[in-house]
Amino acid sequence: MGELFRSEEMTLAQLFLQSEAAYCCVSELGELGMVQFRDLNPDVNVFQRKFVNEVRRCEEMDRKLKICQPTQSHWLSLRFVAGVISRERIPTFERMLWRVCRGNVFLRQAEIEDPLEDPATGDQVHKSVFIIFFQGDQLKNRVKKICEGFRASLYPCPETPQERKEMAAGVNTRIDDLQMVLNQTEDHRQRVLQAAAKTMRVWFIKVRKMKAIYHTLNLCNIDVTQKCLIAEVWCPVSDLDSIQFALRRGTERSGSTVPSILNRMTTKQTPPTFNKTNKFTSGFQNIVDAYGIGNYREINPAPYTIITFPFLFAVMFGDMGHGVLMTCAALYLVIRESRILSQKTDNEMFNMVFAGRYIILLMGIFSVYTGVIYNDCFSKSLNMFGSGWSVRPMFETLNENKVLQLDPAVPGVFNGPYPLGIDPIWNIATNKLTFLNSFKMKMSVILGVIHMMFGVSLSLFNHLYFKKPLNIFLGFIPEIVFMASLFGYLIILVFYKWTAYDAFTSKDAPSLLIAFINMCLFNYGDVTNKPLYRGQMGIQIVLVLIALACVPCMLIVKTMVLRRQHLWKNRHLVSSGMAVGLSVDVVPIKRALILEYIPDAHLLSLQFDFGDVAVHQAIHTIEYCLGCISNTASYLRLWALSLAHAQLSEVLWTMVMHLGLSSRSGGGFFGLSIIFAAFAMLTVCILLIMEGLSAFLHALRLHWVEFQNKFYTGQGFKFVPFSFESILEGRFDE
Known part of the structure; x- marks a missing residue:
């Protein structure tokens, strides 16, 4: 259990990548998806990093490919609007379209040779015809608003090729001479686009990968010779061989003769948490x-x-x-x-x-x-399996008054328990709800206490792994004893009542809830609730005293032991400092000087705030003790929702x-x-x-x-490896 069900052991490693092999090595690591790069240039602006130009080129290509990216229905068709606008407004109109639509539109315009008459003023104006290609309803709304703002006149234009050909046939006869050329150009363009469409998805993936690689390379340091990139990565220890093989494969792809180097580093930084999962877990x-x-x-x-x-x-x-x-x-x-x-x-x-x-x-x-x-x-x-109750008396009762109440104390009616689960006869009994209430309430308490005690038991394995014996003796043991003395005993009473009282004497059985309350209040003079067994009072008094004794162990003893450990550690470090030549006045010396002479001085706290430690321990103790009560009551939701x-x-x-x-x-x-x-x-x-x-x-x-x-703190941070799979997943519909 010490190693079972724990997160993967992680290590901090340093990579030395040759400049010509860095791209291929990072690409292989992305395919592997087992390393998390650290940013070694946190103070450098993103626009001042070495590979910023490559990232920009990838973003530009990514933008262009978005227009024709694949969707659920294989491909999205381009949409367009057409119209005319005053010739002098064309430059401003084009710039506005580019900025508002972020370059995701394509504008073609041509000047109209003959001037047109303005229907409002009667003046002759020169205009240009334009057509704007775009994709999606959002861009369509933006384009139309811009056209309205520039007072452009939009004209309906058929979208299907057949309708466009019919309209083109009725235009000026001068276009007829160019129709053959236009058709040939259209056919050629269609063949080129069809050929490009087959590889569009591949291009899109490649651009995304290149962009991610250059972003990652910007996290690396470059040595003074400009020939080596230095990176620091978190990676699982179990995957070091796979990472080495990926680096070797990347070096071979690049044609470099200098191998990439991976060195494990010793660090006191907390590694990220990585739990391997599959589609089931x-x-x-x-x-x-x-x-x-x-x-x-x-x-x-x-x-x-x-x-x-x-x-x-x-x-x-x-x-x-x-x-x-x-x-x-x-x-x-x-x-x-x-x-x-x-x-x-x-x-x-x-x-x-x-x-x-x-x-x-x-x-x-x-x-x-x-x-x-x-x-x-x-x-x-x-x-x-047939009911465990006599059927004939049941039908006689139903024929007489249409109301059936099951009472196991009536002789000759109850013959024994049902082999599996609840007896079906309870489904027609009027006291069914009373019976199920008692059964499910006790079942909820049993399951809840077992679940909580299992959680407390798991904390023991954390204390053993992290080598914290103080938390075992003054944390785990008092906690498990406190819960077992009170609520574990309550479970035993439930099972004892089920076995000690049969169906004919169950009405005379004492209430467990009242018995448990009297136990905690040391109230044993209640004549309305008799004891379940002989010597019950003595055993319960001992159990409550044991539970109460666990409280100062967690509240006071652990705080005093922590203070004593701190004082002993200080004396030990001071004596170690004197052995290496420090003066007796080592405690007032600045921490930097202590670190210079005493290697373990990072463990030294020059001040021990007893009040903070005592308050923290008091909060934990009160939270646990009251939580045992409230959490047990919380499991009654199993009964209520059922x-x-x-x-x-x-x-x-x-x-x-x-x-x-x-x-x-x-x-x-x-x-x-x-x-x-x-x-x-x-x-x-x-x-x-x-x-x-x-x-x-x-x-x-x-x-x-x-x-x-x-047992679970849950204050770590997740291992986020550089992985092409996570980068590309679900991104094609953006």
């Missing part, structure tokens, strides 16, 4: 990263979240029918993921659902499992589907089809989407607040 890692990027080499909650997140969701959502529908929807996305990925869409909602397809798949599977436990399928129970989902499903069945099945009108199959369509639509919209989203958000909160805060 990436969704769960995103859930964890949304809370905060983990500290370097901290335990990663994502692998545990793969199981706990869909399970807690299913506890709130549990229904066999709804779980099957959710599983089928997720399976469709999983099976057709290759085709869906090839057909990218701009629908953000669909893209978000598709990215979490494996999360939804597990949530659906777990919901089927909990639905079996609850014996709930579209609010109906399935009688698979009942809410079941009741809402039952209401939907009663008010919609039940009416259609019990109707005796002549509508027959047609009426039932309409009712079933309404029931299906409401089931999907309300019970699957709305209720599913609600359960998802509550499960998210349980993991972020109640589980992860026990």
